[in-house]
Amino acid sequence: MVNRERSGGCKERRVICDEARPNCDRCELHWTRLHPSSFQLPPGRDLDSSRGFFENLAPALLDQRHDSALTLVVSAVSESFLALWQEGARSMQVQRRSFNQAMQRLRTAVLNPTERRSPATFLVVLVMQFHESLAAIYTRRKPSRIHYSGAEALLPLSKLKDGEKVQSAHITRFMASAEVPSATREGRPVPPTAFRWLYNSDYGSVPLNLGAFLADLLSLSLVNNASDNIPPSEEESKPWHP
Known part of the structure; x- marks a missing residue:
């Protein structure tokens, strides 16, 4: 992440920190070397999942x-x-x-x-x-x-x-x-x-x-293989109405 705020040395010289090369005094003081990330975080779950x-x-x-x-x-x-x-x-x-x-x-x-x-x-x-x-x-x-x-x-x-x-x-x-x-x-x-x-x-x-x-297909198949053909209960046979 680029240091958007001027360091102490830049303020004294009244210049803007070079964002293309953010190795200003503040960065070096905190032992920080800023560089683009070499990896991408995996995307979160969305509607396509x-x-x-x-x-x-x-x-x-x-x-x-x-x-x-x-x-x-x-x-x-x-x-x-x-x-x-x-x-x-x-x-x-x-x-x-x-x-x-x-x-x-x-x-x-x-x-x-x-x-x-x-x-x-x-x-x-x-x-x-x-x-x-x-x-x-x-x-x-x-x-x-x-x-x-x-x-x-x-x-x-x-x-x-x-x-x-x-x-x-x-x-x-x-x-x-x-x-x-x-x-x-x-x-x-x-x-x-x-x-x-x-x-x-x-x-x-x-x-x-x-x-x-594939996970859903496998789960549905496993449930079918493991279940007996049990008749529906009285509660399950009730008609639905809102």
Whole structure:
């Protein structure tokens, strides 16, 4: 990093330090030899990795209204986890007012053909499932997958615009990844649709992270090989409605 501030000697001579050769008095005093880095830091995870829930959530929130279903449910879940951090597991309860407002707004979105196929609508349901899964861990109970089943029901109804394909592709691939812990916990094979979610021909133009793809494909295959064909429980067979 170039020393942008003049050293003591430069100030006395009333000259500007030569940024092309920053071996001024201050640099030598601190035994510092400045030179360009010979290596590059590995890039952080981004949307192209197709993995991780929050990297899908952040871009979708950028163009949401303050009273949208996605904004409301994120606010409710955030307040819930803030209470968990401050007060412990006993406070792991979603904020009902914001959550109920999000549910009402979600019902309206599902009935609207345009909003129903929006990636933001899928994310509302997945945020609800995210909270349900973590709340089950802290409250030591069996998690329900009712919201996840709702996201599955919405996928065939979607007819995405070209501008939404990238985000929708990553959300769909995330759902395939989420099937692995769910199927492992419930001792069941993953449905064939999970493999289609992992690589959908409709998203052929969207960049695919090969490492993430192979890891998910291997995980789905291992779960199928290790699981018996267990009939769904009564809870899993319930129809989903927002």
